Amino acid sequence: MASSGAHPEADNQQALERIAEELRSARTATVLCHVFPDADTLGSGLAVAIALKRWGVPVQVSFGEPLGLPEVFAELPHSELLVSPDAVAAEADVVVAVDSGSADRLGILADRMSGARTSIVIDHHRSNTRYGSINYVDPSADSTSMLIARLYDCLGETIDADVAHCLYAGLVTDTGSFRWCGPEAHLLAARLFGTGIDAPAITRALLDTHPFGRLAMLSAVLGEAQLVPDAADGQGLVYTVVRVQDMAGLPEDERETVVDIVRTTGEAEVAAVLKQLSPGRWSVSLRSKQSVDVAKVAKALGGGGHARSAGFTAEDDTAEHIVAAIVRELG
Structure with a gap:
């Protein structure tokens, strides 16, 4: 495991250099993204795989759920490297998990980490459990794709337009379209623009393009939203529920867009x-504006994430029980 001493920047630089060495010497490789993938885990995973492919290393990229690639990500370069979870080799020389805070987030592919000569974790979640033999975890980074850009520099590899497309998607x-980030994110974006990518088109495809049926889903789901003014020590909680029937005919990734609308409620911090x-199986997204650490709430309920963006899963439970648990943990 990577050191967790008093000099995290030095520890992380050492981990980054070790990762570069392991990737350079890999004979076979598997790159794992988290379940129900977003653009950061897929973009980061594909960018790592592109480097390995350049060197002639046999490489697979996969995620545990769902079984197919969400259509919104179809334009990511080199998506042909993605394979279904049942096609992922049981063992590989090097296995890299990207943007996944714990082995549980890898779903049915979690066991592939133990089937590797070297297991690598690259992530920016503060709640990361450091479950690899080498862990490069930097919670100050705005995205995991930012860490992959650093890895490319450490490797001395060129970030061309294909890699830039993948990294920009995550960034x-x-x-949130650069609404919550530091200057490094803007500097990286400028660098990626320089490769010739069509950044506005990438953004539109990922964030501003949805099927017509989404409007009916939003009408049903947002119409059932509830405000709990006393939650979070009086700062307020707003919540809603997206049920299976609400998603009829829609791609699964449309569920993930609801929280960005709900979070704009002025009367609620969370x-x-x-x-x-x-039935009985839930994925819960938590967001806060500026004063509540929702990662603590998520961790208490079996998940993790960032101070302002976190989540957890629940099995054999009801929506009412889950909401009550969130309110209890918020105080």
């Missing part, structure tokens, strides 16, 4: 969206 989505995956 623009994880920063927003929660309960997403029903199947």
Whole structure:
């Protein structure tokens, strides 16, 4: 495991250099993204795989759920490297997990980490459990794609337009179109623009393009939103529920867009969206504006994430029980 001593920047630089060495010497490789992937985990995973492919290293990229690639990500370069979870090799020389705070977030592919000569974790979640043999975890980074850009520099590899497309996809989505980020994100974006990518088109495809049926879903879901003014020591909680029937005919990734609307409620510091995956099975997204650490709430309920963006899953439970648990943890 990577050191957790008093000099995290030095520790992380050492981890980055070790990762570069391991990737350079890899004979076979697997890159794992988290379940129900977003643009940051997929863009980061594909960017790592592109470097390995350049060197002639056999590489697979995969995620545990869902079984197919969400259509919104179809334009990511080199998506042909993605394989279904049942096609992922049981063992590989090097396995890299990207943007996944714990092995549990890898779903049915979590066991591939133990089937590697070297297991690598690259992530920016503060709640990361350091479950690799080498861990490069920097919670100050605005996205995991930012860390992959650093890895490319450490490797001395060129960030061309294909890699830039993948990295920009992660960067623009994880920063909310640069609404919550530091200067490094803007500097990286400028660098990626320089490769000739069509950044506005990438942004439109990922954030501003939705099927017509989404409007009916939003009408049903947002119409059922509830405000709990006394939650979070009086700062307020707003929440809603996306049930299986609400998603009829829609791609699964449309569930993930609801929280960005709910979080704009002025009367609530915290927003929660309960997403029903199947009867009794839930994925919960938590967001806060500036004063509540929702990562603590998520961790208490079996998940993790960032201070302003976190989540957890619940099995064999009801929406009412989950909301009560969130309110209890918020105080």
